[in-house]
Amino acid sequence: MADETRLIRAGGAPRALAKTVGPPIQKGSTVLLPDAAALYDDEHYVTYGRQGLSAHDALREALAVLEGAVGVSLYPSGLAALTGAMLAVLKTGDEVLVTDAIYKPTRRFCDHLLKRFGVKTTYFDPRTAPQALVAGASDKVRMIVMESPGSLSLEMQDMAQVAALAKDRKILTVADNTWGAGLLYKPLDHGVDLSVQALTKYVGGHSDVFMGSAAARDPALVRALTDGVHHMGWSVAPEDAYQMLRGLRTLPLRLARHGESGLAIARGLAVQPEVASVIHPALPGAADHELWARDYSGPCGLFSFVLKPGPEAAVEAFLDALELFGLGFSWGGFESLAIHCDPQLKTRKFKRDYGGPLIRLHIGLEDPQDLMADLRAALSVYARAVG
Numbered sequence: 001m002a003d004e005t006r007l008i009r010a011g012g013a014p015r016a017l018a019k020t021v022g023p024p025i026q027k028g029s030t031v032l033l034p035d036a037a038a039l040y041d042d043e044h045y046v047t048y049g050r051q052g053l054s055a056h057d058a059l060r061e062a063l064a065v066l067e068g069a070v071g072v073s074l075y076p077s078g079l080a081a082l083t084g085a086m087l088a089v090l091k092t093g094d095e096v097l098v099t100d101a102i103y104k105p106t107r108r109f110c111d112h113l114l115k116r117f118g119v120k121t122t123y124f125d126p127r128t129a130p131q132a133l134v135a136g137a138s139d140k141v142r143m144i145v146m147e148s149p150g151s152l153s154l155e156m157q158d159m160a161q162v163a164a165l166a167k168d169r170k171i172l173t174v175a176d177n178t179w180g181a182g183l184l185y186k187p188l189d190h191g192v193d194l195s196v197q198a199l200t201k202y203v204g205g206h207s208d209v210f211m212g213s214a215a216a217r218d219p220a221l222v223r224a225l226t227d228g229v230h231h232m233g234w235s236v237a238p239e240d241a242y243q244m245l246r247g248l249r250t251l252p253l254r255l256a257r258h259g260e261s262g263l264a265i266a267r268g269l270a271v272q273p274e275v276a277s278v279i280h281p282a283l284p285g286a287a288d289h290e291l292w293a294r295d296y297s298g299p300c301g302l303f304s305f306v307l308k309p310g311p312e313a314a315v316e317a318f319l320d321a322l323e324l325f326g327l328g329f330s331w332g333g334f335e336s337l338a339i340h341c342d343p344q345l346k347t348r349k350f351k352r353d354y355g356g357p358l359i360r361l362h363i364g365l366e367d368p369q370d371l372m373a374d375l376r377a378a379l380s381v382y383a384r385a386v387g
């Protein structure tokens with residue numbers, strides 16, 4: 001044969017793969033089928049790489065173990081997982097109830113794309129009692145979307161009770177469980193139908209890979225999620241799936257440290273003269289503490305606090321004085337981050353007076369005493385700027 005042909009045939013798949021601790025990062029759009037009959041046998045064969053190969057299978061399997069799920073679908077981002085879970089089951093004419101504390105881009109999806117396709121969204125106060133929430137749902141409501149704790153203001157919903165009441169009305173429940181990371185809280189164990197998380201945050205843990213997952217127990221829902229991914233044509237890179245699997249191995253250890261340090265800093269902030277209040281559900285006496293203590297096995301590193309009232313310029317001076325906290329819109333990585341939340345709260349339907357500027361912190365894996373010293377120094381800059 002000529003070189004052209006020999007070079008195309010040479011160096012194909014190796015005979016047998018050596019066994020390593022992690023799965024092989026198998027790359028491929030084309031999948032070669034063993035015989036002609038297999039070409040159209042989607043029941044028994046992966047026929048195209050977009051369906052996912054070895055690293056994707058391994059990650060889906062590990063996430064199913066973590067979530068107590070029958071099936072898990074992967075998405076190119078956490079936002080895509082949320083929108084994907086909704087698109088998988090909603091149809092024109094349906095209505096959805098969504099917590100007012102939802103991640104803002106999810107709200108954008110509801111207000112624009114879902115609306116365009118004839119699905120109506122009604123936002124509910126995150127602290128609405130479950131009975132009132134479900135009793136107030138019209139017969140067109142097909143889904144209730146919760147995020148608990150909300151990722152800025154940390155209000156919680158009793159997701160177990162909402163799920164139980166919604167089931168009686170044949171309404172599906174969805175949890176954005178990025179705060180619980182599938183470890184601190186397990187939505188499916190509490191009767192929630194669809195557990196969604198941005199793996200981008202704690203599972204990835206290094207602020208460098210995007211991915212999301214949606215997990216379900218009901219085989220019909222698992223099928224709907226899988227079909228939704230196929231219909232939309234979403235796929236994730238095998239290297240990224242491998243990275244997420246690697247993140248899962250150390251998730252419990254990292255989360256324990258994030259949570260411990262976060263709680264220590266929350267306690268430290270609560271006694272600072274410039275701080276009006278700390279919003280952290282794991283703090284005894286916090287508004288949602290009893291609900292949190294009932295359902296969660298520990299905290300993560302994300303919480304907020306309220307500065308005593310001061311002008312915008314003083315809030316900016318506080319943030320700019322931080323040396324160890326990056327200013328950035330994410331969380332779940334090894335590094336500490338801070339943002340000012342007030343501009344984002346303006347889009348909410350139910351405005352709440354927190355009593356001063358709301359600051360969100362993500363506590364990373366640095367030494368908590370160093371972080372506290374950094375916060376104390378920035379708080380004294382705030383005090384001077386307020387005057």
Ligand SMILES: Cc1ncc(COP(=O)(O)O)c(C=O)c1O
Nearest residue numbers: 077078079103151178198200211
């Ligand atoms: C609560 C919550 N859900 C979902 C997402 C979306 O994740 P991604 O950035 O992977 O789309 C985020 C991102 O900040 C988030 O905070």
